[in-house]
Amino acid sequence: MVDNRRRDFLRKSSVGLVATLTSGLWFDMLAKGIVPPHSTTFFEERFGVSREDMKKILETALSKGGEFSELFFEYRINNSVQMEEDLIKDSSENITLGVGIRVLKGAQTGYGYTDDLSFEKMKQTALTAAAIAAGNSKVSIADLTQKTSGLKVYDLNLPMNEVKLDSKVDLVKQAYMAAQAYDKRITKVQASLVDELQYVTIVNSEGLFIADARPQMRMFVSSTAEENNIRNTGFKSAGGRVGLNFFITTETPQSIGKKASEEAITLLAAVNPVAGEQPVVLGSRQSGVMIHEAVGHSLEADGNRKKTSIMWDKFGTQVANPIVTIYDDPTIPFYRGSYNVDDEGTIPQKKMLIENGKLVGYLQDRLSAKLMNMEPDGHGRRQTYKNNPIPRMANTVLAPGNASVEEIIRSVKKGFYAETYQGGQVSDSGKFTFSVNMGYLIEDGKITRPVKNATLIGTNVQILNEIELIAHDTAFFLGTCGKDGQSAAVTAGTPTLKLRQMTVGGRK
Amino acid sequence: MKDQNLLQLAEELVGFGKKNGASQVEVSINQGTNFSVDILQGEIEKLTEAVSKGLGLRIFVEGKVARASSSDFSKDTLQKLVTNAILRAKLSSADPLAGLPEKEPLTVDVTALKIYDPAILEMAPEKKIRAAKKTEAICLADHRVKKTFGSTFSTYIGERYLSNSNGFSGSFKRTSCSCGVSLQAGEESNLFDEGWYDSSVNLEGLESAETIAKKAIHRVTRLIGGKKVESQNVPVVFEPPMTAEILGFFSTCVGGNNVYLKQSFLAGKIGEKIGNELVTIIDDGLKAGAPGTEPFDGEGVPLRRTVVMENGILRNYLLDTYAARKLSMKSTGNSGGPNNLYLSAGSSTPEQIIKSVDKGLFLTGTIGFGQVPTTGDISRGAFGIWIEKGELTYPVAEITISGNLAQLLQGIQMVGNDLQFKDSITGPTIKVAEMTVGGK
Numbered sequence: 033m034v035d036n037r038r039r040d041f042l043r044k045s046s047v048g049l050v051a052t053l054t055s056g057l058w059f060d061m062l063a064k065g066i067v068p069p070h071s072t073t074f075f076e077e078r079f080g081v082s083r084e085d086m087k088k089i090l091e092t093a094l095s096k097g098g099e100f101s102e103l104f105f106e107y108r109i110n111n112s113v114q115m116e117e118d119l120i121k122d123s124s125e126n127i128t129l130g131v132g133i134r135v136l137k138g139a140q141t142g143y144g145y146t147d148d149l150s151f152e153k154m155k156q157t158a159l160t161a162a163a164i165a166a167g168n169s170k171v172s173i174a175d176l177t178q179k180t181s182g183l184k185v186y187d188l189n190l191p192m193n194e195v196k197l198d199s200k201v202d203l204v205k206q207a208y209m210a211a212q213a214y215d216k217r218i219t220k221v222q223a224s225l226v227d228e229l230q231y232v233t234i235v236n237s238e239g240l241f242i243a244d245a246r247p248q249m250r251m252f253v254s255s256t257a258e259e260n261n262i263r264n265t266g267f268k269s270a271g272g273r274v275g276l277n278f279f280i281t282t283e284t285p286q287s288i289g290k291k292a293s294e295e296a297i298t299l300l301a302a303v304n305p306v307a308g309e310q311p312v313v314l315g316s317r318q319s320g321v322m323i324h325e326a327v328g329h330s331l332e333a334d335g336n337r338k339k340t341s342i343m344w345d346k347f348g349t350q351v352a353n354p355i356v357t358i359y360d361d362p363t364i365p366f367y368r369g370s371y372n373v374d375d376e377g378t379i380p381q382k383k384m385l386i387e388n389g390k391l392v393g394y395l396q397d398r399l400s401a402k403l404m405n406m407e408p409d410g411h412g413r414r415q416t417y418k419n420n421p422i423p424r425m426a427n428t429v430l431a432p433g434n435a436s437v438e439e440i441i442r443s444v445k446k447g448f449y450a451e452t453y454q455g456g457q458v459s460d461s462g463k464f465t466f467s468v469n470m471g472y473l474i475e476d477g478k479i480t481r482p483v484k485n486a487t488l489i490g491t492n493v494q495i496l497n498e499i500e501l502i503a504h505d506t507a508f509f510l511g512t513c514g515k516d517g518q519s520a521a522v523t524a525g526t527p528t529l530k531l532r533q534m535t536v537g538g539r540k
Numbered sequence: 541m542k543d544q545n546l547l548q549l550a551e552e553l554v555g556f557g558k559k560n561g562a563s564q565v566e567v568s569i570n571q572g573t574n575f576s577v578d579i580l581q582g583e584i585e586k587l588t589e590a591v592s593k594g595l596g597l598r599i600f601v602e603g604k605v606a607r608a609s610s611s612d613f614s615k616d617t618l619q620k621l622v623t624n625a626i627l628r629a630k631l632s633s634a635d636p637l638a639g640l641p642e643k644e645p646l647t648v649d650v651t652a653l654k655i656y657d658p659a660i661l662e663m664a665p666e667k668k669i670r671a672a673k674k675t676e677a678i679c680l681a682d683h684r685v686k687k688t689f690g691s692t693f694s695t696y697i698g699e700r701y702l703s704n705s706n707g708f709s710g711s712f713k714r715t716s717c718s719c720g721v722s723l724q725a726g727e728e729s730n731l732f733d734e735g736w737y738d739s740s741v742n743l744e745g746l747e748s749a750e751t752i753a754k755k756a757i758h759r760v761t762r763l764i765g766g767k768k769v770e771s772q773n774v775p776v777v778f779e780p781p782m783t784a785e786i787l788g789f790f791s792t793c794v795g796g797n798n799v800y801l802k803q804s805f806l807a808g809k810i811g812e813k814i815g816n817e818l819v820t821i822i823d824d825g826l827k828a829g830a831p832g833t834e835p836f837d838g839e840g841v842p843l844r845r846t847v848v849m850e851n852g853i854l855r856n857y858l859l860d861t862y863a864a865r866k867l868s869m870k871s872t873g874n875s876g877g878p879n880n881l882y883l884s885a886g887s888s889t890p891e892q893i894i895k896s897v898d899k900g901l902f903l904t905g906t907i908g909f910g911q912v913p914t915t916g917d918i919s920r921g922a923f924g925i926w927i928e929k930g931e932l933t934y935p936v937a938e939i940t941i942s943g944n945l946a947q948l949l950q951g952i953q954m955v956g957n958d959l960q961f962k963d964s965i966t967g968p969t970i971k972v973a974e975m976t977v978g979g980k
Contacts, residue, residue, distance in 0.1 A: 107612075116801065118633075119633035119635055120631070120632045120633045121605070121633070121635065122605060122606070122632070123628045123629075123631070124606065124607035124609070125607075125609075125621060125628070126609040126610070127608075127612050127621070128610075128611055129610070129611050129612035130611055139580075139583070139585065140584055140587075141586040141587070142586075142587050143586060143587065143590075144589055145590045145592065146590065146592070147592055147594075147611040148613075160589045163587065197628060198631055201631060219802070220801060220803065222801075256803065263805075263914045263915060264914065264915070265912070265914055307976060307979075308979070308980065309980060338580065340687055340689055340724060342731065418590070420586065420588075454909050454910065454912075455908070455909035457908050457909065457921075459907065460724065460733050461724060461726070461732055461733045463731075463733075463921070463937070463938065465920065465921030465940070466908065467909045467920075484917075485912070485915075485917045487908060487919040487921060487940045487942065487978070489921045489978075491938070493729070535768070535938060535939070535940065535978060536978065537919055537921070537939070537942055537976075537978035
């Protein structure tokens with residue numbers, strides 16, 4: 033109601049939870065040989081949308097004088113299994129089908145979408161989107177030429193959509209039971225497994241034709257511990273652009289469950305923070321959220337093009353301590369924020385944002401890149417076909433430094449150590465807030481008592497300049513980022529680092 | 541406007557599910573037309589118009605549940621989703637409490653609810669564009685406004701259909717419209733974002749471009765120069781949108797799922813005195829013309845008026861059918877969360893409330909996620925105006941407020957008379973005895 037401009041990052045994804053039998057439709061289609069993986073003909077074969085039709089729709093979209101038109105076809109199967117109160121309580125299978133039609137004219141966007149892929153409905157939708165422009169068509173549509181991404185950032189061995197439901201149920205049970213068995217003070221556990229396969233085909237008036245099939249998987253456990261009428265909840269999630277292999281090579285369901293309970297139990301002994309300004313150490317485990325919120329959002333091109341970001345006039349200037357280097361890389365294999373092709377058909381690249389403290393880049397989509405006279409770098413993303421693409425982060429990383437974790441902790445006489453977060457939020461003006469789920473007091477150079485209910489507050493300019501020491505124990509945080517009402521799967525990574533001074537909120 | 545074919549489709553799928561081995565089936569369908577225009581610097585930045593639909597499905601097989609949803613309405617897909625769900629349900633755990641609600645007659649006259657306004661349907665796009673442009677233009681004309689993030693005007697016209705195997709079959713139409721603008725003001729090193737959005741189920745109830753712009757300008761300019769204050773414990777006056785935010789957290793804590801899972805500090809507290817005498821909180825799903833009003837909820841349970849807290853005593857939770865059965869209570873028609881949840885108005889004017897504070901915070905905005913239902917603990921970033929000797933003095937920013945919802949409800953000392961039903965969660969100005977402000 034009051035302000036829709038804020039960006040947020042939720043640790044607890046509120047994704048509807050779900051699962052299929054042998055993998056539902058997809059498996060059935062595979063069995064019939066209708067849909068080979070990575071199919072570039074998915075929408076043609078499944079829904080009868082030929083390339084000729086696509087070209088005609090692109091033409092219709094430009095019939096009122098637009099400069100650029102684009103079709104974004106999406107078919108997504110999302111499955112989940114959920115367990116609580118010792119029961120497999122729910123499972124679901126969700127299908128998203130539709131096409132988003134975009135027309136650009138200068139800085140203006142016309143957008144329409146439909147879940148009906150008949151030629152007539154698509155044509156009608158194209159005319160709606162076309163209305164952003166007024167005049168005669170001047171642009172001719174190039175012939176559609178198939179392009180492929182050289183990137184392979186998904187682990188497609190043993191994809192989750194081919195895993196039988198009873199196996200998925202087993203995985204969830206393993207995580208659930210490990211969480212429950214961790215300590216007798218654990219009174220409540222919830223565990224879920226969500227997997228997804230998203231087919232996209234993107235075509236545009238410049239003749240681009242490109243397709244991608246993106247897997248996504250995430251296991252999530254929350255544990256509640258109770259003692260002497262004190263209740264606390266710990267969380268753990270793990271996953272990425274991966275399949276069943278992940279649980280063998282990277283992290284077991286048991287370990288995920290155990291970590292959630294570990295946090296809940298530690299919090300039982302937690303005290304409230306000491307409110308006020310103090311040195312703050314950000315632990316590597318999840319503090320990437322801080323880099324994402326406090327720095328990443330301000331470097332997305334749209335806010336800089338519209339001059340609403342604090343960074344719009346700082347390109348090429350020193351914005352941080354020279355020990356600070358930050359980049360975003362959608363091409364890290366198997367990471368939650370990775371992709372082979374972005375949502376407007378650009379093949380992504382690692383993008384340097386701040387190099388040795390100097391602002392050297394913004395995260396671009398097509399529209400902002402064109403208007404800013406820069407190159408698109410594959411950060412145009414959208415939640416579904418119902419949304420127009422906007423510049424987004426993928427995997428945002430603060431590069432390692434030379435300090436050791438011990439040295440960092442030792443340097444703080446009295447301060448706060450942030451370990452895990454519930455989430456964070458930043459406004460365009462750069463003011464941010466983070467809710468710390470679990471932190472610690474630092475007293476005389478040592479980590480002492482656990483702390484709950486702490487809030488960190490500051491501005492992005494301040495955080496960049498207050499970074500004093502950076503270690504090299506980089507870890508990544510899995511999250512779901514919200515911007516302009518659209519959510520996107522992301523990660524953010526950072527080593528342990530020390531901020532000279534930051535405001536910690538809590539009870540006095 | 542109503543599409544009998546969609547209700548028929550829902551009913552047919554229910555029959556298909558029953559025939560293929562489901563004990564119970566529920567199918568819901570939404571269809572709607574969205575329009576929105578974004579204006580930036582006087583030009584149309586984005587124009588979106590679309591019709592879309594979605595289907596939701598719940599299947600029960602002997603107390604085992606499975607769900608599905610789809611925007612692909614082809615018969616093959618939908619039937620496959622039903623048969624997959626039946627197979628999937630069989631692999632779930634049996635829960636004797638799972639199942640459709642008992643059939644309850646719908647007695648409400650949908651037209652009397654006033655949730656559908658044909659004027660929204662008839663409004664020409666040019667008029668919507670003009671309203672958004674005007675809102676932004678008024679803001680840009682104010683020299684204290686540094687930038688706009690643009691204005692938006694949007695409308696929604698939709699229909700909802702629900703059918704289940706207990707014999708429920710119903711549908712209704714609804715509309716909404718909204719207009720708003722986001723602004724930035726302040727100095728380069730200390731910028732503030734604020735704005736104002738108004739929404740309404742009918743066109744007549746929507747604030748004018750002038751009113752919205754004026755509120756947005758006021759909200760952002762009053763923060764200019766905002767600075768930190770010393771950390772201290774002080775009384776806090778909540779502006780109505782902030783009261784609504786606290787009620788939003790309260791609704792999470794009285795939400796059936798959180799209660800039966802004991803993830804709320806209010807679990808097991810029915811009949812107990814939680815809040816101050818002045819605190820009466822009601823969820824009224826039948827309030828005519830209010831944004832959360834509908835004839836029935838997502839399970840086909842008729843909406844109603846539920847007293848959640850009466851003079852500080854916790855009387856009821858917000859329950860769907862399953863949570864109600866878990867707690868041996870009755871569904872309150874809240875399968876979709878709160879309908880129109882509000883804190884009943886008191887007798888003080890907002891001015892009287894501010895006047896009563898010797899030193900404290902007038903809270904106008906928060907940022908962050910620090911609300912924990914398990915404990916009721918609150919810790920958030922905050923903005924506002926500092927109160928000295930009953931007067932609003934200078935703006936404060938980059939502070940945190942923290943406290944606990946139970947203590948906050950006990951500490952409500954004054955309740956304002958400025959309650960409005962513009963949002964589905966709403967409340968008047970309130971004064972809370974003490975919260976911790978974290979600053980310097």
